[in-house]
Amino acid sequence: MENLFVDLGKKSYDILFSDSFNGFAKAMSDINAPKKLLVVTDSNVEKLYADEVNDLLIKNGYDSKIYAFTAGEENKGMDTILGICGACIEHEMDRKSMIVALGGGVVGDMAGFAAAIFMRGIDFVQVPTTLLSQSDSSVGGKTGIDFMESKNILGAFHQPKLVYINVATLKSLPNEQFVSGMGEVIKHGIIRDSEFFDYIEKNSDKIKTLDNETLIKMDKINCSIKADVVEQDEKENGLRAILNFGHTIGHAVESAYDFKMTHGECVGIGMVGASYIAYKRNMIDESTLNRIENVLDMYGFKIRVDLPEKEVVYGYMQKDKKKIAGKLKFVLPTKVGEVMQTTDVSKDEIFAAFDYITK
Structure with missing residues (x-):
């Protein structure tokens, strides 16, 4: 054990x-x-x-x-x-x-x-x-x-x-629930550990076939990343907020779909949207954006969806509990393994991200 x-x-x-x-x-x-x-x-x-x-x-x-x-x-x-x-x-x-x-x-x-x-x-x-x-x-x-x-x-x-x-217990999961969980796993690699991202990128076959030894290794590294963040910032006063990468758009998509899409799927869509905003700001290059999308695709994520009206999704974002002084907080990647937090993402940038993740 x-x-x-x-x-x-x-x-x-x-x-x-x-x-x-x-x-x-x-x-x-x-x-x-x-x-x-x-x-x-x-x-x-x-x-x-x-x-x-x-x-x-x-x-x-x-x-x-x-x-x-x-x-x-x-x-x-x-x-x-x-x-x-x-x-x-x-x-x-x-x-x-x-x-x-x-x-x-x-x-x-x-x-x-x-x-x-x-x-x-x-x-x-x-x-x-x-x-x-x-x-x-x-x-x-x-x-x-x-x-x-x-x-x-x-x-x-x-x-x-x-x-x-x-x-x-993961062997009894429907595939869509396994995919949902991989959304958080991939997220942890993007925000904090490029070597872990490499691991899940290179070991997809063993992970997807639910090899116990591989799953234990993946879970332990994954939990160590989150535990390290929580140890430094238990109540989300600063660093811990990086764990919300993909969630600002993701939670809104989840609500707009009346929770008929899984949480992890929506976080995956949100990560693509946030990464696109970072790409348009020249924070990451196109190859990094493509790599993030490719790994999500590798594990069965839908990275393009039929979004409802943009104003509807944006309206759900306004109910986000992570808002600071009325401004939405975004976590944006600067490279695989590193992110930054900002509250200055404009409505136009958000709508451009909606266009990017729409089929």
């Missing part, structure tokens, strides 16, 4: 990488997890892994129960949070109890936010089962829900006590 330590002082935790759930109960024991647990999952993951994980916990002496909500981004709201909190009360949980988030990014957001507010905060652990959650959302402590057509507008920073990654 591989290990990565996230150094956040008193809120530090380990990320464990495995190809099974066999080591999970010991991992829980190692962090002195309380006996009373609630495994929070969704209706998709419930059928695949909930009983296996819950039975494993019960066999090792934990008083564990499962709470599953209906899968889907449309259920990433306050009703689901109240349902989780209600399950905590019914299970007679107290401030020393713990939530286990078993599932993808939506599950992690829901379980983490519920843990942050139940009894003013209880501990939780992340057991991510999708590439998107393994590569991004399970690490860093961000939790959030959607509200009034704004994505992740309500939430809290609440660090997990442990992240346990079983790469074998």
Whole structure:
């Protein structure tokens, strides 16, 4: 089993990488997890892994129960949070109890936010089962829900006590969800690590055939990139905002499509749009723009889409929680492995990017 330590002082935790759930109960024991647990999952993951994980916990002496909500981004709201909190009360949980988030990014957001507010905060652990959650959302402590057509507008920073990654769960993912996760993986290479970008560019066959050893290596490097950023800027006061590369346009596209496109797909489109803005500003050359597009294409991304009216997409961008003094914040590449932040991207530049990513 591989290990990565996230150094956040008193809120530090380990990320464990495995190809099974066999080591999970010991991992829980190692962090002195309380006996009373609630495994929070969704209706998709419930059928695949909930009983296996819950039975494993019960066999090792934990008083564990499962709470599953209906899968889907449309259920990433306050009703689901109240349902989780209600399950905590019914299970007679107290401030020393713990939530286990078993599932993808939506599950992690829901379980983490519920843990942050139940009894003013209880501990939780992340057991991510999708590439998107393994590569991004399970690490860093961000939790959030959607509200009034704004994505992740309500939430809290609440660090997990442990992240346990079983790469074998990726074999049950639909291909579109694997592609979605690769969006965050590719993003991390572009913003922070050119050697990692080279790795995913040169090892696409092993990655796409879900070779366990390759996936563990990819996940560990990927998480180390995000962990390094989070360690330096836990609450997104500066550096951490580079993790939003592709998200300013991507979130707007996601909303404009009523969440019918995956998050990673939309981030991929947003990365192309942001890279085009950088290219037109002479920050990157055409070969770098093409290379970014080619790697996205290599992993099955649609880098050209039928966008709704530009004003509609732009309107969704105005609801972006990352705005500063009314100005949109963009992360733009200066080369593979390095980016910069700016709030001076004009509406004309944004519309030109929309034209570029439109079929």
